[in-house]
Amino acid sequence: MVDQRLSIPRYWRRMPQYYRLEGVQCVKCGRVYFPPRAVCECGSREFKPYPLPSTGKLVNFTVLYSVPVEFEKMKPLIIGIVDLDGVKVVGQIVDCMNPEKLSPGIDVEVVFRMVKMDGTYGLINYGYKFRPVNNC
Amino acid sequence: MINVKLNKALATITDYEYEGFFGVTPAAQAAMAMKEYMIKYGYDYEDLAIWPIKMHERGSKNPLAYMKKQASLKDVLESEVVADPLRLYDVAPAVDGSAAVVLCNKPLKNDAVIRVDGIGVGAYGTYMGQRDSLTELYSVRDATNMALRMAHATTNDVKLVEVHDTYSILGMLALESMGLVRPGETPRLLSTGALDAGNKLVVNAGGGLKSMGFPGGASGMYELALMVMELMNVKPFESLGRAELGIVQDMAGFDLVSTSIVLRRVS
Ligand SMILES: [Zn+2]
Numbered sequence: 001m002v003d004q005r006l007s008i009p010r011y012w013r014r015m016p017q018y019y020r021l022e023g024v025q026c027v028k029c030g031r032v033y034f035p036p037r038a039v040c041e042c043g044s045r046e047f048k049p050y051p052l053p054s055t056g057k058l059v060n061f062t063v064l065y066s067v068p069v070e071f072e073k074m075k076p077l078i079i080g081i082v083d084l085d086g087v088k089v090v091g092q093i094v095d096c097m098n099p100e101k102l103s104p105g106i107d108v109e110v111v112f113r114m115v116k117m118d119g120t121y122g123l124i125n126y127g128y129k130f131r132p133v134n135n136c
Numbered sequence: 137m138i139n140v141k142l143n144k145a146l147a148t149i150t151d152y153e154y155e156g157f158f159g160v161t162p163a164a165q166a167a168m169a170m171k172e173y174m175i176k177y178g179y180d181y182e183d184l185a186i187w188p189i190k191m192h193e194r195g196s197k198n199p200l201a202y203m204k205k206q207a208s209l210k211d212v213l214e215s216e217v218v219a220d221p222l223r224l225y226d227v228a229p230a231v232d233g234s235a236a237v238v239l240c241n242k243p244l245k246n247d248a249v250i251r252v253d254g255i256g257v258g259a260y261g262t263y264m265g266q267r268d269s270l271t272e273l274y275s276v277r278d279a280t281n282m283a284l285r286m287a288h289a290t291t292n293d294v295k296l297v298e299v300h301d302t303y304s305i306l307g308m309l310a311l312e313s314m315g316l317v318r319p320g321e322t323p324r325l326l327s328t329g330a331l332d333a334g335n336k337l338v339v340n341a342g343g344g345l346k347s348m349g350f351p352g353g354a355s356g357m358y359e360l361a362l363m364v365m366e367l368m369n370v371k372p373f374e375s376l377g378r379a380e381l382g383i384v385q386d387m388a389g390f391d392l393v394s395t396s397i398v399l400r401r402v403s
Contacts, residue, residue, distance in 0.1 A: 010153070014153060017154075033266070034265065035151075035153070035154050035263060060168045060171055060172060060270070061168070061171075062164050062167035062168050062171065062219045062220050062221075062222070063217075063219065063220040064159065064161065064163065064164045064167070064218075064219040064220075065216070065217055065218060065219065065220075066140075066143055066161070066163060066218045066219065067140060067143060067159055067161070068140060068143040068144035068147050068156070068159060068161060069140035069141050069143065069144045070144065071159045072140050074159075077159045077164075079158075079159065079160050079164040079168070079219075081168065081264060081265060087265070088264075088265035088266070089265050090154065090155055090158070090160060090263070090264045090265050091158050092158055092159060099220075104175075115157065115158060115159075116159075125157070127157070127158065129158075
């Protein structure tokens with residue numbers, strides 16, 4: 001199996017992000033960040049949670065054939081950048097048998113999936129992925 | 137060949153909790169930058185294949201290179217896809233390697249003196265989503281400006297340059313972010329031979345990391361040692377002519393941290 005890279009407590013602390021795509025919004029100026037930041041561009045450190053919308057548009061993508069070891073059985077991976085109402089997020093594009101049908105600008109939605117089995121004893125990591133709204 | 141364990145190790149240079157965690161590797165990042173570059177400036181993959189072709193050509197004349205063979209357009213186009221549109225020939229091979237540079241403050245009279253005139257570092261955030269552009273490397277721009285300022289030089293004074301090209305697109309973006317080539321012009325200039333030996337600006341005379349190999353953290357020292365040899369006109373760089381100023385650029389991750397060093401021949 002694969003060596004543990006992301007410790008269990010660290011994974012647990014990221015659950016609001018991995019499970020709910022929770023970003024943060026600056027209380028002073030309204031800027032939204034994902035992943036969350038400690039300090040805003042405006043200098044403020046006051047944030048409130050801001051769940052990102054569950055639909056958006058594809059911005060850029062690549063079909064990755066040479067994958068890290070824990071993704072070997074899922075290759076090729078489609079890695080993309082998705083725009084969720086102005087906040088861009090990087091992740092896998094799934095449920096797409098024909099990557100040639102993908103193009104920047106198409107509608108995508110957030111789905112909740114298994115990401116990988118990590119560690120010798122196989123802690124299962126879950127998180128967000130994206131899929132095209134119209135079948136492809 | 138690129139293997140899956142190496143990919144896992146390389147992925148730790150991404151914003152690991154939000155990129156590597158989901159399978160993003162440096163090759164995937166470079167591939168998306170390449171796509172953006174191709175769309176922005178209207179290039180096909182065939183146009184960008186000029187980088188590996190030119191680097192292999194230089195490497196074939198460099199006895200220190202790891203890849204001492206020429207590559208044709210056909211070789212590049214028929215190589216396996218690593219991360220569409222990036223192909224195997226766009227990737228610098230991972231190698232073991234070492235280089236050394238001796239620094240001293242009292243050179244002997246008959247030594248050729250290469251002086252360190254300027255150094256600069258730059259850093260930029262890593263998460264791909266928070267960038268407004270994938271075709272400009274901000275850490276490279278900042279490091280280069282800092283180094284040139286310290287050397288009291290401008291981009292026009294630079295005659296030789298060694299850029300970090302672990303993926304061919306990164307070499308092109310580095311040249312453009314440093315201000316040495318106008319944005320979007322690199323493939324065109326390379327294909328006309330305008331960046332080969334004998335011109336105003338010579339890029340990666342030794343064949344870059346593409347033909348020298350990518351020894352991880354030692355890559356900056358590789359480039360530095362090559363640049364010293366280029367400025368001193370020692371074998372195999374006799375044909376470069378007496379260039380006075382060279383700049384070396386190295387980068388970690390995708391625009392994560394960059395270093396630039398300006399070297400000047402003073403005797
Ligand atoms: Zn703010």
